[in-house]
Amino acid sequence: MLGRLLLAVMLSTFVCLAAIFLTEARGGSARLTPGTLLVASDRLGDPNFAESVVLIIRRDDDGGTLGLVLNRPADVTLAKAFPQLHATSDPVYEGGPVAPDAVQALLRSSSKPEDAEQVMGNIYSVAHKARLEKSIASRLPAADFRVYLGYAGWGPGQLENEIRQGAWSTASGAKYVFDGEPNSLWQRLNRDSQSQVARGCGAVAWPALALVNKFAPRARAIRAASTRCAAHRPL
DSSP states (O other): OOHHHHHHHHHHHHHHHHHHHHHHHTTGGOOOOOTEEOOOOOOOOOOOTTTOOOEEEEEEETTTTEEEEEEEEEEEEHHHHGGTTTTOSSOOOOOSSSSEEEEEEEESSSOOOTTEEEEETEEEEEEOHHHHHHHHHTTTTTTTTEEEEEEEEEOHHHHHHHHTTTEEEEEEEETTTTTTTGGGHHHHHHHHHHHHHHHHHHHHHHHHHHHHHHHHHHHHHHHHHHHHHHHHHOO
């Protein structure tokens, strides 16, 4: 009996892990909307995205995806990159490996700015030159405005395939877009993702372990009684 219960624990844990993996892989594409975060897994082999956190800012009708890497501040400041605009000393961010000279920004605003595209809620992407320059010259705080060079891009179905292969997990992005500690953002989100998996498995495994603890003494007692009976059985 005890052996069967232990086998049940092992099987339940395996099923739990498989279910979580399949949910992430199959359900990922359904959540790939602007505002979704992509958190690179340890298994992601592309050095362009190692330990990266990407905010999806656009999804095309054909399934193409555009995003910005949130956690790679560059050594260049806005003041150095745009000296004619009297900008702040906040860093420019490396938005991704595609078109590294392309400039765009993320802006938090209570109303939709002209020539901006809504990502989610009160967060907008800005790529129009005049609007970019005006925002930079306004010296907005880093908690509301960040500039990115380059972007991340995937063709139709490409990102979905990478998610199925376990290269990315997804999360809600609202509170992390203007995170105050971008250099540790990936570590924190990756830790949260692993904790969710552990909690999910625990929800299945611990009841099974409790069952083992409940019946293990009874199983041992039955086995001991059987042994004693066998020892005293007449020949």
